[in-house]
Amino acid sequence: MAKSNSKRPALSPLEHAVMQIVWSGQPLTGEDVRERMEGTHGLKTSTVRTLLRRLEAKGYVTHDVEGRTYIYRATVEQTNVAASAVRSIVDKFCSGSVENLLVGLVDDKLISSERLQELAQQIAAAEEEQSKQNKTKRTKRN
DSSP, X not given: OBOOOOOOXXXXXXXXXXXXXXXXXXXXXHHHHHHHHXXXXXXXXXXXXXXXXXXXXXXXXXXXXXXXXXXXXXXXXXXXXXXXXXXXXXXXXXXXXHHHHHHHHHHTTSSOHHHHHHHHHHHHHHHHHHHHHHXXXXXXXX
């Protein structure tokens, strides 16, 4: 699955619902998607196919053909779509400043400053571990 941060058109709420299903159980047929959406959306098979075609045109899914059946899978990871949505919010409401977003989250008590500090430490530790792994890989190549 691609991890590209390329600019894709935004997802409509219904397209997002379809992507949630694709991410949770791929690869899937259009009928699989329709069945999983039955409880929340009463969509016809033709509507689901149209949504999947739109998602493919937007670059979110791709398909293979088995017999006469299209098998769909995501082309972008869910976390990349989430990160892109957050970037859009940061650009639109925080003048492009992630720091302003984080201050706002703390001010609105969506996250405590203590938890934010813990996350910063976890990120630093993960970055340090990644750096060590990269150095090990370079040493083995030489």
